[in-house]
Amino acid sequence: MKKLDMGFRWFGEDDDPITLKQIRQIPGTTQVVASLYDVPVGEVWPEEKIAHLKETVEAAGLKLEVIESVNIHDDIKIGLPTRDKYIENYKQTIRNLSKYGIKVICYNFMPVFDWLRTNLHEPLEDGSNALAYDPTMVPDDPNEMIERIKEGSKGFEMPGWEPDRLAEVKALFEKYKSVDAKKLTENLKYFLDEIIPVCEEADVRMAMHPDDPPFPLFGLPRIYKNRDDMVAIEELNESKYNGFTICTGSLGENPKNDLPAIIREFVGKDRAPFIHARNIKFTNAEKTKFHEAPHLSDEGSLDMYEIMKALDDSGFDGYIRPDHGRNIWDEDGRPGYGLYDRALGITYLNGLWESIQKNK
Numbered sequence: 001m002k003k004l005d006m007g008f009r010w011f012g013e014d015d016d017p018i019t020l021k022q023i024r025q026i027p028g029t030t031q032v033v034a035s036l037y038d039v040p041v042g043e044v045w046p047e048e049k050i051a052h053l054k055e056t057v058e059a060a061g062l063k064l065e066v067i068e069s070v071n072i073h074d075d076i077k078i079g080l081p082t083r084d085k086y087i088e089n090y091k092q093t094i095r096n097l098s099k100y101g102i103k104v105i106c107y108n109f110m111p112v113f114d115w116l117r118t119n120l121h122e123p124l125e126d127g128s129n130a131l132a133y134d135p136t137m138v139p140d141d142p143n144e145m146i147e148r149i150k151e152g153s154k155g156f157e158m159p160g161w162e163p164d165r166l167a168e169v170k171a172l173f174e175k176y177k178s179v180d181a182k183k184l185t186e187n188l189k190y191f192l193d194e195i196i197p198v199c200e201e202a203d204v205r206m207a208m209h210p211d212d213p214p215f216p217l218f219g220l221p222r223i224y225k226n227r228d229d230m231v232a233i234e235e236l237n238e239s240k241y242n243g244f245t246i247c248t249g250s251l252g253e254n255p256k257n258d259l260p261a262i263i264r265e266f267v268g269k270d271r272a273p274f275i276h277a278r279n280i281k282f283t284n285a286e287k288t289k290f291h292e293a294p295h296l297s298d299e300g301s302l303d304m305y306e307i308m309k310a311l312d313d314s315g316f317d318g319y320i321r322p323d324h325g326r327n328i329w330d331e332d333g334r335p336g337y338g339l340y341d342r343a344l345g346i347t348y349l350n351g352l353w354e355s356i357q358k359n360k
């Protein structure tokens with residue numbers, strides 16, 4: 001039976017209360033999806049730090065082949081002349097990662113903010129709590145958004161909300177004033193055309209993560225929101241090393257996105273080496289409000305069976321991880337990244353996969 005190469009995102013021995021031993025004990029888990037959080041965005045990742053991370057993960061009996069993320073410096077997204085030095089650094093980071101067996105880099109091209117929620121601890125009726133989004137709760141002032149995430153993060157550094165990135169958010173908004181979706185796409189093309197030859201040589205596939213949520217916020221452009229955006233991005237550089245992370249939660253937050261069809265199209269042509277499988281639940285008739293849900297289809301708005309079936313139908317042989325989970329059983333972990341609900345997610349996804357494999 002073809003098994004999934006199932007990952008679990010981990011924030012490192014200094015910053016994650018979850019241990020590699022716990023991850024190792026989640027049945028059917030083979031990969032740790034990790035990053036370096038002490039290298040400023042834009043700098044080269046030193047080999048010794050990569051080596052230490054790899055050794056630490058492998059000593060726990062797990063593999064490290066996917067990095068999430070090597071964040072993109074805003075100067076690259078904005079298209080400033082300084083982008084060239086950061087792109088050269090990115091190339092060296094790719095080469096260094098390749099030496100330690102990294103096969104996929106998940107990244108995103110969202111301006112200023114990464115994923116965005118209006119509540120990190122939305123109480124659910126089962127007594128757990130989860131990340132939630134309510135468009136009416138998005139403050140006009142982005143600084144208020146940052147304060148809210150900081151307050152809700154319980155001292156954990158939230159991925160994509162690194163303090164060094166957000167320290168100068170006012171100045172960043174100024175710089176992005178001239179960047180519309182067309183310019184951001186041009187800057188993505190410039191970046192891809194520069195790094196893809198290095199990716200091909202190093203055999204490291206780029207896997208762009210969707211915008212989360214998949215629509216513009218604070219007047220900032222977002223360019224990976226749906227299937228048409230994916231076609232446009234694919235056309236920027238035809239190499240298969242210009243690939244996608246298909247995140248079912250992020251894309252699923254737009255009810256118009258047909259996830260099984262997107263999976264069949266892009267996994268089918270080997271352009272999606274990485275999958276984030278998670279479920280969300282819309283909480284209003286207009287489907288503009290949602291919270292993160294258990295992975296189980298019945299508990300959310302997405303059909304996880306159809307998603308996993310589409311992966312199998314498309315010959316998926318890439319990497320997959322459960323994505324945001326709830327905080328359950330009184331766990332008070334990093335919002336969205338608790339141990340228990342993501343472990344339950346892995347077991348469920350592997351269960352779906354096994355039944356699909358054995359009933360072909």
Ligand SMILES: O=C(O)C(=O)C[C@H](O)[C@H](O)CO
Nearest residue numbers: 069107108115209212247250
């Ligand atoms: O928002 C999500 O679904 C994520 O998985 C966040 C990603 O880690 C991040 O955007 C990748 O760079």
Ligand SMILES: [Fe+2]
Nearest residue numbers: 247250276323
């Ligand atoms: Fe995701």
